Amino acid sequence: MTTLDGRRVLTRKELAGTYGLSISHLEKLYREREDNGHPEAAGMINRALVWYAADWHQWYERHTDVAALESRSDIQDRTGLGLSTLERLWAGRKSNGHPEPEKTIGNTMYWNPTTWDTWYEGYKANQQWRTNVDLSGNAEDLISLSEAARVLGMDPTSITKYPVRPPKHWPAPAEETTTDKGFVKRKYRRGDIWTYAERRERGGGRPAGTTKTDRRYPYDGDPRLDQARTAIKENPGTTTAQLAGQLARQHGGTAGTWSHIVRSARQHPEDY
Structure with a gap:
């Protein structure tokens, strides 16, 4: 047993063997010590850095305590959502407000389930x-x-003209072939249809079952307008950008869209 100042110490190689970690991962943990709280080396023995065994163990237990957190795999098992869906939601976090992980260990991210x-x-x-x-x-x-229409929750006949008269944000087909009779068959990437679904409120694609009405002003009749009005009332003096970010986190959607809604609510403040 190697000691320093009367206390047991471990080299990086010994830490790797004791805790089943790779040398490269241990090096990464030490490089990121300003962020993760990794203890400083106690000194050097035979030109190798060493750490107090008790201090390192105490830190590592705190660092790896994820009992109350969930990995993406845990969320998948609990919710039944597909892995590709969870990955897409995370990839779109800048626009959809997906929360950042509470902790990242190696390549695994962990979130607070609540x-x-x-x-x-x-x-x-x-x-x-x-x-x-x-x-x-x-x-x-x-x-x-037609499958894209089903994904969007729309009647297939309502989007038959989209390929020739595309609404705003409608994606280009990923594959396009012409039959012997001259009919064009188009295939769309499912992920592109999801992206369109998220962005279409700013362009085309009215939800199924709705009809066009004469709006008195932007977002008239949209339930989010009342949410914005309430937020304005409860947060006097808060800027539009700050309110938009707050509403996006609370209700979903993008901060950009909420900025438009907040501006309309400020210009038409009735009912709040």
Whole structure:
């Protein structure tokens, strides 16, 4: 047993053997010590850095304590959502407000399940406003136009003109072939249809079952307008950008869209 100042110490190689970690991972943990709290080396023995065994063990237990957190795999098992869907939600975090992980160990991220569930409920509510979007399946799947309509929760006949008169944000087909009779068959990437579903409120694609009405002003009749009015009332003096970010986190959607809604609420403050 090697000691320093009367206390047991371990080299990086000994830490790797004791805790079943790779040398490269241990080096990474030490490089990131300003962020993760990794203890400083106690000194050097035979030109190798050493750490007090008790201090390092205490830190490592705290660092790896994820009993109350959930990895992506845990969330998948609990919610039944597909792995590709969870990965897509994380990839779109800048626009959809997906929470950052509470802890990252190696390449595995961990989230507070309460925080994640609160965000996801808001995200789903925002999706339902647009139509009930089917988020199952693999983002890389190629699907027909009629299947795209089903994913969007829309009547297939309502989007038959999209390929020739595309609404704003409608994706280009990933595959296009012409039959012997001259009919064009188009296939769309499922992930591109999901992206359109998230962005279409700013362009085309009215939700199924709705009709065009004469709006008195932007977002007239949209339930989010009342949410913005309430936020303005409860947060006097808060800037539009700050309110937009707050509402996006609370209710889902993008801060950019909420900025438009907040501006409309300020210009038409009735009912609050």
